[in-house]
Amino acid sequence: MRLIIVGSLGGQLAAASQIALNNGAKVIHAPDEQTALTLIRSKGADLLMIDVKCDIKGLLDQLASEHISTPAVACGVGSNSDEAVAAIRAGAKEYIPLPPDPDLIAAVLTAITVDEHEFIYRDRNMMQVVKLADQIAASEASIMITGDSGTGKEVMARHVHNKSRRRGKSFIAVNCAAIPENLLESELFGHEKGAFTGAVARRIGKFEEANGGTLLLDEISEMDVRLQAKLLRVIQEREVDRVGGSGAVKIDIRLIATTNRNLQEAVKEGTFREDLLFRLNVINLNIPPLKDRPEDIRALCKHFAIRYAEFNALPPKNVTDDAMKVLINHSWPGNVRELENTIHRAVLLTAGSDIEASDIVLPDGKPHMEIQSGSSLGDQQTPEGTEPLAAASLIGRTVADVEKDLIIDTLKHCLGNRTHAANILGISIRTLRNKLNIYMSDGVNVPGPGTPPMPNL
Template sequence: MRLIIVGTLNGQLGAASQIAMDNGAQVTHAPDAEQAFSLLRSRGADLLMVDVALDIKPIIADLRAEHFSVPVVACGIGTDARSAAQSIRDGAKEYIPLPPEAELIAAVLEAVAEDSKSFIFEDPNSLAVVKLAEQVARSDASILITGESGTGKEVFARYVHEKSNRSRKPFVSVNCAAIPENLLESELFGHEKGAFTGAVARRIGKFEEADGGTLLLDEISEMDIRLQAKLLRAIQEREIDRVGGNKPVKVNIRIVATSNRDLAHEVREGTFREDLLFRLNVVNLRVPPLRDRPADIVALAQHFAKKYAEANAMPDRPIAADTMGFLKRHRWQGNVRELENTMHRAVLLAQGDEIGPDAIMLPDGSRPEGVEATAPAGGSDSADHRANSAAADGDAGAQALVGKTVAEVEQELIIDTLKHCLGNRTHAANILGISIRTLRNKLNQYEAAGLSVPQPGWGDKTPV
């Protein structure tokens, strides 16, 4: 990971830098924001660590103005709560007090950069793909990784890079679906000063950032066909033209691309260039869906249960055997992402010594097929009576929704879930299956409309 530390940090800079380097980061120092932006434009970075003695708010604004999608972590001497809170309000993702603690910096670097090196597989279907990846990794051949959304295509791409002869060079990823069409060309190839409105200085693109290493073009099927022609030339000629430039720039990279679509079908539809497909698809790694990798479901479920127990300071509970059976039978249309979110919720909802079936809940509030809530101990109702009661409750619940808009039902669900979590936004977002940003936007809307929104610490009892 490429880290730029911005500021002087009153003598703590060396210690923070060394800890970051010990955790695998490539560290560069910039004494002020101006030099930090110069480094960003010429080298790129994955993370900025900024001294709170500097004004973070304009730095965040300038990052957005120049379309840098680089997270910012604030740091400062001591544990000034006011400075920490202000830095978060100004746009920093985290705050690290100094003198630095090795474990804290390591955890923040991993969490903010989202660069998990975990590559977990146990299933023979996964093993076959891994063996093929290892076989071709040391070549410079372009690789196309295909599979459904959430199967772990980027994880396989990183694995190929780590096993390649370029492993000590950068691994740079660009999500072609997440960047607006009019900005993607500049993101890939860079631009010269004045090339377009907002181009305040020369900036290198992802191709130059990845020089000597690997460039991942994630979800390449989303790229406009007009830009595909320029991409094809860059791959064939091993040189790029910056937007607004008049001199080609040589690059030495290995291309890995991913797609969740059938690119042969896209070629027939006229939305993807056939010659580009041939150039990318020298080797195809097809990642099977999670439902075809039952042994991976077991390994990943155990991994996520442990991970989120630690993250939420909760007991590390084993997964009950009947719960694991339900997990293995579920279809997992969202693949690994869906399983991860489900296990995160399960860790938060679990009671007792194990993660039982009651803790397994899907994003829409339903349960996987065959999972039922445990009946209260000592109940004497017959199975038929319980079924009839459940049906009656379901009818009553449905009747209660009649006459309400979707927005009203959504609002009630969000507020009730937030109350259940005692106002904890992170827990509520995970139970709801939405991002924390989406939840915050919804809550801001509700507050603007005059609705009372539960704050952290709401209530006086532990959620069940």
């Protein structure tokens, strides 16, 4: 645990530092926000403990603009509710009153250290994959984790890290699809001050930040071929060259990559380097889709029902047998993410203590017909000439027009959340963005993040 304490903490700096050290944290002090930024750029951090008198929002906004995701807790003398509320609104995850309480500090550090990504599995299909993961976790071999979007590839990567000899070191995840192509090189390998417009200070990349630990390259299939060549050299030489730098920096990492695409096909298409695939795919862990893991559906439903009842300060919710049957029968194209959102919604909408089949609904409150029926229209045999109206209405329309409606409707379903929509559609977030840009240039009204569904008139 790398902890940076920002500010004086109302004169309680020494006490808070000692408590953190006693709990195994490596502590660095930054007297102000600018020093904290410099330290994070050069050394990285797992947690920020920020004096409530500092500009918490400004610091976290600057980190976000540089694609640095570091959780923060705010600290202030006494239990000032106004300061606590302001700190949470500014982006802090917790507010810790000072003088520091050893048990409270320890609990916060433990909560940050223990992964939020709980690994829950009960199904035999998943157990076989976990058994293989446990066998190779202690090795230094690179691992390729494959599977549909939302199946839990990052959770599996964290499991491998926690079972490895590097478990006490950093686990750094980079989503290759979420970072603009022109910034990904700097994000991975770092840059020197003045290397390009906007490079106001030296910043280490994710490879250096993960030194000694594990680096996860999520959705690696979305990486540009030219950058793949530089990645291959880093893997071979175990050293990185910062953008604008004059010398190589040695690194010691375990590399894990994930993809939801067939990389053999990508190699044939010329969008992925075969030599890089050989380097990364020493061990392959293929995660089955959720629909093939009925016992995992059962366990995850119970887990999410408990979690979101607690999260929303609601009484415990029980998933009834009837509700469980329809949940298990659903195909779950969005896999675990879709299931999680569905149960969260059910927890909020059910009036009693039991989640019934009727509580499984879409975001706009309509019954989810495919779940309610336990099967899709495509699974049912219908006499010729009696196709559903929706299918008949597609005749005469172009594929591009139907695709556009499907994408826009899915985006509305996800309240404008691009990542969730891309997962359900089975395409990369970059592909989704490109299509949405085309639609917007044609004057199509594209839902923005958080856009509520339009009511039926």
